[in-house]
Amino acid sequence: MADVDDIRIRLEAIAEELADLVMDGLRESIDAGRRDPGPEERRLARARRSVEKAAALLRDGAAD
Numbered sequence: 001m002a003d004v005d006d007i008r009i010r011l012e013a014i015a016e017e018l019a020d021l022v023m024d025g026l027r028e029s030i031d032a033g034r035r036d037p038g039p040e041e042r043r044l045a046r047a048r049r050s051v052e053k054a055a056a057l058l059r060d061g062a063a064d
Contacts, residue, residue: 004058011055018048 025041037045 004061008055008058011051011058015048015051015055018044018051022048 022037022041022044025044026037029036029038029041
């Protein structure tokens with residue numbers, strides 16, 4: 001199922017992009033003197049975890 005593999009690969013790339021956005025936001029927060037991540041970073045981190053879960057489901061499903 002090449003289509004599912006392609007989607008999984010794209011999801012993994014999206015997860016990496018989201019992780020980069022989270023890190024950029026955290027750096028900006030630190031530079032601004034904030035200690036805790038803001039709501040945007042938390043939202044992006046949740047989205048990243050969800051995308052990673054979807055990719056993992058597709059990866060694990062390939063073994064079935």
